[in-house]
Amino acid sequence: MALKLYGETFINCGAAVIAPSSVEIESHNSKMENCGVGYGIYSSAEELETLQSIAKKHMQEIEQLTNTLQQTKPELRKKVLTGSAIFAALAVGSNASTVIQFLIDHYPSLEKLLN
Numbered sequence: 001m002a003l004k005l006y007g008e009t010f011i012n013c014g015a016a017v018i019a020p021s022s023v024e025i026e027s028h029n030s031k032m033e034n035c036g037v038g039y040g041i042y043s044s045a046e047e048l049e050t051l052q053s054i055a056k057k058h059m060q061e062i063e064q065l066t067n068t069l070q071q072t073k074p075e076l077r078k079k080v081l082t083g084s085a086i087f088a089a090l091a092v093g094s095n096a097s098t099v100i101q102f103l104i105d106h107y108p109s110l111e112k113l114l115n
Contacts, residue, residue: 005030010038015105020045040105047094051102054090061086062107069113077113 003019005027010016015037019025025039032038042048055062065084069077081087081103082096090099104111 002026004028009033010035014108014111015040018042018048018105020048037101037105037111040101042098042102047098048102050093051090051099052106054092055102055106058086058089062103062110066107066109066113069110074113081114 001022002024003017003026005017005025006029008027008030010030010032011034013035016032016035016039017025018040020042022045042051061084065081065086068084069080072080078100081100087096087099090102094102100114104114
């Protein structure tokens with residue numbers, strides 16, 4: 001499958017484009033400003049769907065984690081994140097860096113705290 005972008009503009013977003021690695025992305029004259037991630041690429045569509053499904057079931061925990069991270073020193077935030085129950089739930093079937101990237105891509109409030 002191919003995703004072709006012509007002159008698209010992405011401004012102030014967590015992630016401009018999120019796709020599985022099976023998608024061939026072609027971009028011409030596209031512009032990304034103040035985005036946490038330009039292209040978020042996942043190993044498969046199934047992995048992305050699984051992460052989205054789990055996150056949807058745990059929205060309250062993600063909001064609580066965001067509040068906790070706001071009150072945590074910046075240098076300790078990734079440690080608090082990776083020690084959380086929601087991180088453990090998301091990590092089933094995905095590695096730690098994929099889970100962190102997923103949270104950054106999908107939750108702009110977390111992206112601001114983790115970058």
